[in-house]
Amino acid sequence: MTEKFEFTQSELDETREIMSHLRETIGDTLKSDDEDKIKKHLKKAIYDNQIQRDVFGLNPILHALRTAQIAVDEIGLKRDGVLATLLYTLVVNNYSTIEDMQDKFGESVAHVIRGLVRIQDLYKRNPIIESDNFRNLLISFSEDMRVILIMIADRVNLMRQIRDTNAVNEKHQVSEEASYLYAPLAHKLGLYKLKSELEDLSLKYLEHDAYYMIKESLNATKAARDAYIKRFVSPINEKLTSSGLKYHLKSRTKSIHSIWQKMKKQKCGFDGIYDLFAIRIIVDTPIEKEKMQCWQVYSIITDMYQPNPKRLRDWLSVPKSNGYESLHITVLGPENKWVEIQIRTERMDEIAEHGLAAHWRYKGVKSEGGIDDWLANIRAALENNDDLQLMDQFRMDLYEDEVYVFTPKGDLLKFPKGATILDFAYYIHSNIGNTCVGGKINSKVVSFREVLHSGDTVEVLTQSNQKPKRDWLNIVKSSKAKAKIRLALKETQAKEGLYAKELIERRFKNKKIEIEESVMSHVIKKMGYKENSDFYKDIADEKLDPNVVIDKYIKTRDHDQNLNAAKSTESAENFAFENPNEELAYKNDDVLVIDRDLKGIDYKLAQCCHPIYGDDIFGFVTVTGGITIHRKSCPNAPELRKRFGYRIVNAKWSGKGSNQYIITLRVIGNDDIGIVSNITNIISKQDKLTMRSINIDSHDGLFSGNLVLMIEDTGKLNSLIKKLKTVKGVKQIIRI
Template structure:
């Protein structure tokens, strides 16, 4: 690395010429002693050893001058933009901001520091082939002249590196031009610079394809020019007769555009028919532009057959970047399709120079956010470098979004206010679940640290970390919130299983058998509405298993002592007197037989007592009536074997609001208290009536037959389930 930077004689001569040009081009916007201050600042930077040739060996000061010339010619920048371009290559560090502010003003300092900030983004090795990085640049540059200077600088570098030996560096610069700077130039309507960037990128990245197309274009130039002249001659004559002031020119597609079409259509050069377009450029006052363009359209389409599917009307609704034109495709001589673009001088200037042309014209209507932004740029450039105007000159296409780097240079988009924990869950659920904090731009921060555009974030994790409920208030993205909730749910299940196993082990050690009914009573008595909350406290160590066992034993002993009061009495002593009214005749259900007949005289078989909801069949009796049996009736197999011809299909209809009688057999410990509990449960059930109960006891057990009346099998199953939960009941089944 050279200690003292020096110019070659050729570099010096070129620099002097550009300085003279810039002095003439923007001299009116320069302030007193600006040129002397710039010279002094750059000289001091050279002496201090801050100026060095780049990776290609290019002179950074000459490069800055060339970039400034492009920015003036193609974009229309003034004093602040040019000075910032010239100073940027000489800036040593962020401390120069104050000095530049004092020497040249806040605007210049802001542009220079913006260029420096974006340069630091490149040091994070970003993945430039992404829309996110383009959006990051647009949102990161507070002053949009930063982006404009970057585009001009990349165009200049691409022009200078044709013969350099550093293939790898040239390849990288060309890829950036293709993926990043050409799309940015296109967004801003800088079509000339965009095409140049694309063509040069193709030239350096796909050398053979570039020169193949270039040679083919040169070989066909003569015939192409002859055809263009043949096509436009009659149009010129008609337009002149109509009194229009205009000029026409043929525009050959860019090499990059032709190559893209060849790849898309999978054909060779000869397969591309629309190699050129004809432009009709009308000299028109602003208020007559549309009228005269449509008049020219009418003349062209009267002469040549148009393709209505290829009409593009950007007169009525201009493109979002301000482009205005009328495109038609017509069938010309030799049956060749030719694209014709009709526009005015003003529209052509904007189409050629994009952003630079917008500020030259008054009263242009704009629609959409990008148009509004372009209108702001036009006003800013028109006002020269007025600071008040430039204060409002911000790129705010998506202020609610920001872009953050991973350590590898990948970019993630987040809403404003997102935290380190949001970032962790964006990478992976496992990373989020074990996150303990992060390292933002090399500095360790907590997980609730808010992120900003351009931050480089690394997540710190610990294997013993688990998600907490409080994390839900830290994150801002729905995706992170959903992942935390899922992790909490999974943790709760694991904690519950762990706590349950722990308690079972402790109970087993003390030789105590766990009964679910007593445990449920214990959980409620301890103030827990949910069993999961109880087990969570056990797993967290907030509840001592020994205390739980003591409380469990206390409840169990109380229930057993309470039950001993009834030990002397057998279940056989239980007496029950049911209601006397007969509900068997009350029925609003209709039995449908063979799916057609309704209201048939039928009886429910006493051998299986079918109720609404049972699968059933009908059996024709000798007297002509029908008895309804359950399909699982004990007598069903014999009836089917011997009297299959008397069996008919049957099904229930209605809503099951009638009462049906059925018998339950209950077996349990011989205790009158158990029978009392059973009858108590039945009596509390809505629309269930106990008709009778018969009790028999033997060897410490009782066996009872309960006849109940209810509506359907759903209520029956629910009743059986409740009876099985009564302490001391061993078995409940329907007979």
């Protein structure tokens, strides 16, 4: 039987104290019967044994009150946020419904509770919290800005309470989430105090020895540090005051977490961190004199203390992208100690302290990205003492551009809006996409056309006999999936074309008919096909009977032969030379003419240089009597000519290039996101071109890779190279 929940005396005392504080702080926003309804609701839940202590042994009602106090005092939430904080666990535990909360406390409270409940559901899926995708999904699920703020307050509260808990594993998990998820969110919102507290407490629980070593070192040096700061700033005060500048000074010590991060980065001990504290000089000046007076302060200080030029950071001339403006210098103070000084104006300090929202107020500049805009708007509302009722103007549709979905293992993937199961399948692997027949969304079987929504858990169903179809290009939304489908279709078409060609050749051979390519081309055109590939595809798909093709071929061949019957000989005087200005290529030498119909000569294309139709070529007579065709630019050509000049045969191409030849292109460029996809997209769109393989290697920001292609002639090759050079990031393309 579940143990009956009861308050301890100290918990009752703290509960009354917090209730009194909340009543004084936000009493003007509460309705007259709010407090009575909450007490009645919670007492009934306790009586029905619906309230239980959590894994840390914490009182959930007192915990909610502490969270509400943080949300009110340090964030600025009012009535709706507080009521939602106190009541949402009852909905999560299925004791109350959102509809019940709406009836008793209004739509706004119910709306916040709904967002908190959705976040709890999200956590049950055990996501990988370290990913940026989870942060974005978490924000999109919340629906209301106050949900994020309550979650941050709740995590700060929890981190404060679990210091002495025996639940070590749970404490470790909570601390990791505080560090990876909640501290960055608090920082983005400008809640810097809460952010530092979350970071320090997470370090305290996760790396106990490091935390206390730094804390004890800071305590041991505090008195000496304060005395040193006083000695350091005293002459600066005199000089700045005598110069007539209006200013004030601040000093701050780095947080324990910041010191630890710096120790790890610099691989040094506590004594190796020389900038444990910084002096901030804040000048009160009109905006038009800001730079002048900041540099005046710089001049005064560097006249007194030696600066370190390597540590000068000038964010006055060129502010940071987030709007931060300041002048950072490090000078050698008394006792040869380095001291960091930050010089800025009141306006700059406001932006530095309050983040994006303050920057907007001064500059009217908005950050890029919907989520950042949304978060920064929350901060603006808080700083303007907004009652947060105008949330609709700050909310944004996070589904406008992208959706976030889970894999069955809990990984989060991002897709464009409208993406389908098929996009998901191709993201996982090309073979998974090519054989996809459907999927499961949240364990429900659906078609691969089903559109994904944020928060879905997606699984792919495949069958080995499935093949990509052309209409799949209209189903997918991501460019990655489209490129993979085009490539698969091209490879399938090439395989089907070879199969169909072999089938036709067998049928012709059975009927003892020799295929003449010129006649076959004539047949294909007469049958209404613009491309040979379409003709062979119809044969492969059994839409076209090979026997019909044979009949057409015989008729066309006989007709052509009749047309080409012998005619009376015509004098050569009636003909003019087609290219009178063209110099004969080989003068008196014999020339081997390479044509697709060449018979009786045993020749092959060299593997060292892979010549293709259109290349300048020569033949090399091998010891077996055959001829190997090389490019004139072949790396082996000089040696062959030098040692075996008597075996060199002049050669040239004849007819039109219709066969496909293998070539290799080496591509070198910047290692940018999407560059490989852009390259394969261009290749997949080329007609009569097949990509055999691609091998990419990246190093130090550059990538190099080999593309092995099947191509008809140098004209198509030059056209392809020209298009590939237009891809952003591609520096060089070499045929090897």
